[in-house]
Amino acid sequence: MTIDTKVSFTPVRVVVRNDGLYLQRRGESIKVPASEATARYISQAGMSVFDVLIGSTTRQALNISERLVLSPSGAKDRTLTPDLIQGLNNMPLLLSVLPGQKMQVLFLRLAEDLSNMKIYAIKKHGAIPLSESDIVPVAQIERPTLLYPTAEISALPSEQRDIIYNLYRYGNYITEMDQVFIEWNASQDRNVWGPSIDTVYMLYALRKHGLFNENTRKVAEIGTGNGMLAKAAVIHAPNLEQIEITDIELTALACAERNIKVNLRDGVYLAGIHAPGLRKIDRNVDLLISNPPYVPKPKAQETNPYEGTGLIREVVAEGLSHLNPNNPEAAIMINISSLALKDFHDFIRGRDDLRVERLESLTVPLKINWTQINPEWMDFLIKECGLELRDPSVFGYKFWHTLHIYKLSIK
Numbered sequence: 001m002t003i004d005t006k007v008s009f010t011p012v013r014v015v016v017r018n019d020g021l022y023l024q025r026r027g028e029s030i031k032v033p034a035s036e037a038t039a040r041y042i043s044q045a046g047m048s049v050f051d052v053l054i055g056s057t058t059r060q061a062l063n064i065s066e067r068l069v070l071s072p073s074g075a076k077d078r079t080l081t082p083d084l085i086q087g088l089n090n091m092p093l094l095l096s097v098l099p100g101q102k103m104q105v106l107f108l109r110l111a112e113d114l115s116n117m118k119i120y121a122i123k124k125h126g127a128i129p130l131s132e133s134d135i136v137p138v139a140q141i142e143r144p145t146l147l148y149p150t151a152e153i154s155a156l157p158s159e160q161r162d163i164i165y166n167l168y169r170y171g172n173y174i175t176e177m178d179q180v181f182i183e184w185n186a187s188q189d190r191n192v193w194g195p196s197i198d199t200v201y202m203l204y205a206l207r208k209h210g211l212f213n214e215n216t217r218k219v220a221e222i223g224t225g226n227g228m229l230a231k232a233a234v235i236h237a238p239n240l241e242q243i244e245i246t247d248i249e250l251t252a253l254a255c256a257e258r259n260i261k262v263n264l265r266d267g268v269y270l271a272g273i274h275a276p277g278l279r280k281i282d283r284n285v286d287l288l289i290s291n292p293p294y295v296p297k298p299k300a301q302e303t304n305p306y307e308g309t310g311l312i313r314e315v316v317a318e319g320l321s322h323l324n325p326n327n328p329e330a331a332i333m334i335n336i337s338s339l340a341l342k343d344f345h346d347f348i349r350g351r352d353d354l355r356v357e358r359l360e361s362l363t364v365p366l367k368i369n370w371t372q373i374n375p376e377w378m379d380f381l382i383k384e385c386g387l388e389l390r391d392p393s394v395f396g397y398k399f400w401h402t403l404h405i406y407k408l409s410i411k
């Protein structure tokens with residue numbers, strides 16, 4: 001197994017063989033004892049630019065999806081470009097810091113192809129502008145499958161681990177991918193779904209499959225949460241005229257609007273709709289986006305139409321009638337977890353008018369609050385919905401599922 005890692009400017013190749021771990025740089029190969037792959041070891045070996053942090057034990061870190069966490073040690077991060085710093089400076093969360101007030105912000109940057117996630121601490125001391133030295137790189141996760149990857153963070157040396165946990169605990173987050181910056185603040189954005197792996201995976205798929213193009217004039221997002229996907233349309237669809245965002249949480253609409261307005265240009269109409277489902281959105285949209293709730297619940301449809309997979313059912317049933325009939329590329333992009341596939345197949349059965357394409361799939365841990373799930377429900381998820389159980393000592397997390405990004409359009 002060979003893992004190529006690159007942080008900013010020094011590539012270090014980590015080769016794993018049966019007899020141990022080898023770090024290779026500029027033709028040199030150094031065998032690293034399994035439990036001693038520490039920053040000290042690597043600097044002794046002449047690799048002073050970066051610390052390669054393998055975690056508490058090599059076995060543990062390598063088993064976590066073969067990922068390594070690397071951290072620049074005081075090195076200049078050349079990816080912190082003036083544009084990026086300007087993007088951060090535009091965020092209202094940072095703008096609202098008063099002179100003299102100290103604040104730390106967690107800044108997560110996802111590579112456009114999702115190959116890595118960089119974790120930074122933003123040191124904010126009073127008024128703007130933020131400078132490069134205020135943005136401190138802390139760690140990098142290769143091939144992230146969560147935006148709060150607790151298993152990988154736990155495997156870091158204690159100083160880094162504790163800094164990162166504190167940053168999450170302070171509750172000031174800025175997430176960026178593909179120039180879309182989203183801020184989320186724990187006290188301001190109560191009940192708002194912050195950016196998650198689902199969100200960035202949807203964004204990746206929307207971009208990769210060209211869903212933001214010159215014919216994307218009207219977009220609606222059902223269940224906008226933090227607004228990242230709607231904001232991506234504002235930034236990346238060059239001829240956008242109208243963006244409708246809906247949510248059942250008023251706080252979500254406030255969060256999404258606050259984030260979107262930073263990039264809203266003249267001539268683009270933003271409508272925030274506080275209503276469930278699709279009932280109040282336009283009948284003429286070019287793109288309908290939804291990352292709906294997807295954890296099925298036993299007997300949900302008998303009690304609350306929107307519990308479990310109810311929103312998926314409504315998007316499948318009603319979505320096509322909201323698409324622009326004059327745009328042959330008009331489509332629905334929806335994220336369906338493997339947990340909800342059975343329901344999804346029931347919903348699309350017999351629908352001769354619907355073209356269904358699966359565009360992307362990614363297996364990720366399911367962050368499930370099992371204290372709120374009774375044994376009957378858990379049993380249902382495992383037996384009826386295919387919730388995958390893995391050995392957490394090997395994979396870092398116990399519960400797993402697969403995100404499937406579907407494109408639905410008129411046949």
Ligand SMILES: C[S@@+](CC[C@H](N)C(=O)[O-])C[C@H]1O[C@@H](n2cnc3c(N)ncnc32)[C@H](O)[C@@H]1O
Pocket residue numbers: 192193194195196198199202222223224225226227228229246247248249252275276277291292293306311
């Ligand atoms: C999984 S989160 C996705 C949030 C955001 N779009 C993202 O991708 O990060 C689902 C969102 O749908 C909202 N929601 C749940 N049921 C809904 C319904 N019936 N109609 C509209 N929004 C709903 C939730 O409040 C939440 O913000």
